[in-house]
Amino acid sequence: MHTAMQQIINGLSLGSIYALLALGYTMVYGIIKLINFAHGDVYMLGAFWGYFIINKYHVDFIVALLSAMIVTAFAGMLIEYLAYRPLRNSPRITALITAIGVSYFLENGMSYLFGANTRNFPQVVQQHNYTAFGISISNIQLLILVTAIILMVLLQLIIQKTKMGTAMRAVAVDQEAAALVGINPDHVISFTFGLGSALAGAAGVLIGLYYNSIDPLMGMTPGIKAFVAAVVGGIGSVPGAAIGGFLIGLLETGVQAIGLSAYKDAAVYVVLILILIVLPAGLLGKNVKEKV
Amino acid sequence: MTKKKLQANSLWLLVMIIGFVVINLLVYVGVIDSFIENMLVTIGINIILATGLNLIIGFSGQFSLGHAGFMAIGAYATGIILQTVPTVGGFIGSIIVGIVIAIIAAIIVGVPTLRLSGDYLAIATMGAAEIIRVVINNMKITNGAAGLFNIPQFATWPVVYALVCVTTIVIVNFAHSRAGRAIQAIRDDEIAAEAVGVNPTKWKLAAFVLGAATAAIGGSLHASYIQTIAPSDFGIMNSIALLIIVVLGGVGSMTGTFLAAIVLGVLDTVLQSFGTLRMVIYAVALIVIMVFKPSGLLGRYEFSFARVLNRHKKEDAA
Numbered sequence: 001m002h003t004a005m006q007q008i009i010n011g012l013s014l015g016s017i018y019a020l021l022a023l024g025y026t027m028v029y030g031i032i033k034l035i036n037f038a039h040g041d042v043y044m045l046g047a048f049w050g051y052f053i054i055n056k057y058h059v060d061f062i063v064a065l066l067s068a069m070i071v072t073a074f075a076g077m078l079i080e081y082l083a084y085r086p087l088r089n090s091p092r093i094t095a096l097i098t099a100i101g102v103s104y105f106l107e108n109g110m111s112y113l114f115g116a117n118t119r120n121f122p123q124v125v126q127q128h129n130y131t132a133f134g135i136s137i138s139n140i141q142l143l144i145l146v147t148a149i150i151l152m153v154l155l156q157l158i159i160q161k162t163k164m165g166t167a168m169r170a171v172a173v174d175q176e177a178a179a180l181v182g183i184n185p186d187h188v189i190s191f192t193f194g195l196g197s198a199l200a201g202a203a204g205v206l207i208g209l210y211y212n213s214i215d216p217l218m219g220m221t222p223g224i225k226a227f228v229a230a231v232v233g234g235i236g237s238v239p240g241a242a243i244g245g246f247l248i249g250l251l252e253t254g255v256q257a258i259g260l261s262a263y264k265d266a267a268v269y270v271v272l273i274l275i276l277i278v279l280p281a282g283l284l285g286k287n288v289k290e291k292v
Numbered sequence: 293m294t295k296k297k298l299q300a301n302s303l304w305l306l307v308m309i310i311g312f313v314v315i316n317l318l319v320y321v322g323v324i325d326s327f328i329e330n331m332l333v334t335i336g337i338n339i340i341l342a343t344g345l346n347l348i349i350g351f352s353g354q355f356s357l358g359h360a361g362f363m364a365i366g367a368y369a370t371g372i373i374l375q376t377v378p379t380v381g382g383f384i385g386s387i388i389v390g391i392v393i394a395i396i397a398a399i400i401v402g403v404p405t406l407r408l409s410g411d412y413l414a415i416a417t418m419g420a421a422e423i424i425r426v427v428i429n430n431m432k433i434t435n436g437a438a439g440l441f442n443i444p445q446f447a448t449w450p451v452v453y454a455l456v457c458v459t460t461i462v463i464v465n466f467a468h469s470r471a472g473r474a475i476q477a478i479r480d481d482e483i484a485a486e487a488v489g490v491n492p493t494k495w496k497l498a499a500f501v502l503g504a505a506t507a508a509i510g511g512s513l514h515a516s517y518i519q520t521i522a523p524s525d526f527g528i529m530n531s532i533a534l535l536i537i538v539v540l541g542g543v544g545s546m547t548g549t550f551l552a553a554i555v556l557g558v559l560d561t562v563l564q565s566f567g568t569l570r571m572v573i574y575a576v577a578l579i580v581i582m583v584f585k586p587s588g589l590l591g592r593y594e595f596s597f598a599r600v601l602n603r604h605k606k607e608d609a610a
Contacts, residue, residue, distance in 0.1 A: 029411075033411075035414075083579055086583045087583060090587070091543070091586065093349075093355070093539055093543060094586040094587070096539075097536055097578065097582050098582040098583065101579040103575075104571055104572075105575035105576060107571075108570075108572045109572050112568045112569055116568075224528060227415065228415065231412065231415050235411075262426070262430050266423045266426035266427065268419075269419030269422050270419075272416065273419050276412055276415075277407075280407070280412060
């Protein structure tokens with residue numbers, strides 16, 4: 001029972017990272033139907049920014065987190081402006097290849113500029129372990145969970161309560177109709193990229209703290225896992241992405257805990273395929289009726 | 293077969309034979325060294341893999357991201373069989389075994405997932421390929437994550453060339469047959485196709501299975517040419533590399549797939565001396581081509597001798 005609870009806590013910490021990443025995927029997909037393959041690399045950029053600013057200016061965790069979010073938000077908007085905006089009206093598969101190109105560019109550009117070696121992320125937060133009822137939880141795990149939940153609540157507020165959030169939902173439903181009522185879709189899409197990338201940047205700093213190591217290719221696997229999480233939760237649905245992220249995190253640590261860690265990736269994909277077969281639009285996705 | 297068709301087909305045959313003779317001649321006089329030959333073989337294998345993927349994506353409109361999984365099946369069939377039976381017969385047998393296993397795997401993967409559409413299908417096929425890879429990674433017979441090495445080399449340049457011709461003929465003829473028209477109808481409008489009596493599940497599966505079979509052939513050649521294979525050679529990034537060839541050439545254009553495979557193969561060889569910068573340049577080239585030529589190099593254009601002959605006839609008459 002104790003080990004199970006322990007694994008749930010570990011799973012939730014990992015899951016909240018996936019959830020933050022999945023939110024970016026799901027928002028971008030919801031609004032322009034693009035699988036943003038470069039999203040995992042924006043997360044890498046966030047981790048590297050945190051590494052850089054903490055080592056250079058010895059800032060504390062909050063400053064590192066917020067500045068990483070701002071930097072990655074601008075990076076995301078820049079990527080959208082340069083690489084995706086010219087392809088707004090071309091086939092979706094073309095935009096997808098461009099996204100892969102951007103991903104290659106970020107990974108290899110960072111390797112070229114700063115070397116491909118793994119670095120130790122500076123430990124700005126001293127690790128403490130709290131033990132209660134035989135379950136141990138570190139302050140970093142708590143920090144990750146709390147930060148992730150605060151960010152998700154903020155995101156939900158932005159999407160539901162602000163004018164920009166309303167515009168985002170409008171563009172996601174019908175871009176042309178939104179443009180007719182005076183919304184500039186380009187601004188909204190840019191804002192969406194900024195928002196999603198900021199969350200990815202935050203996730204990057206958090207994972208740096210948690211795993212203590214970063215490298216230019218660190219975004220690849222979590223990026224794909226987070227996309228799987230977004231699909232499982234129902235792509236385009238914000239709460240779905242959060243649920244999907246936690247689910248994938250729990251599943252992965254669970255499979256690892258029962259001694260099948262070699263199969264943890266396979267388990268994620270088996271669950272993905274099973275969920276898609278039963279619920280083709282994911283857990284919380286909207287089922288679009290076929291029309292002639 | 294009409295006279296014109298016969299003419300066009302014999303022209304294609306001529307092109308294949310001339311290509312073979314010219315390249316062998318160049319190898320013989322030493323213009324093509326082992327470095328360039330390596331490039332040519334890689335291009336050939338990529339053509340086999342990418343034409344199959346183009347059949348799935350471009351002609352049947354099913355977005356598959358799991359091609360490397362089927363390639364892995366072919367590669368491991370060849371690798372394992374050649375280690376016990378290192379003969380030409382063993383090589384041919386291993387290709388056939390690879391094709392059969394890939395077809396079975398494609399049916400197992402395809403029957404449930406082909407009901408999904410668009411990006412959901414892409415992610416499901418990607419997952420299926422990853423499952424294949426993880427299973428290979430954990431099996432005894434495949435030697436786990438270390439992979440297989442010292443696989444005897446039977447996939448020499450002429451073998452690859454011949455198989456490029458054979459698989460291309462099979463795929464292009466499939467695409468232009470009744471079956472090909474059926475899958476293109478499904479791509480353009482599944483409901484309308486179903487209404488006129490085309491069974492979408494059946495034909496989508498047919499294209500998917502044929503694509504998987506050619507992927508297995510490509511994998512077999514890869515294993516026997518490179519002589520070393522490991523599960524990490526068949527990851528998501530390898531599926532994506534094949535997808536890039538298809539989209540860069542033009543989705544639905546086999547000529548484009550040939551062109552893109554050649555362009556990327558040459559680019560890769562030329563950039564070899566750039567070290568780390570190689571992938572940066574590659575990425576920028578990819579983005580620039582996509583931004584300025586969104587439909588790929590050739591769009592849906594298909595080179596056809598039959599059409600050239602037709603045009604010639606009309607000009608003669610006029």
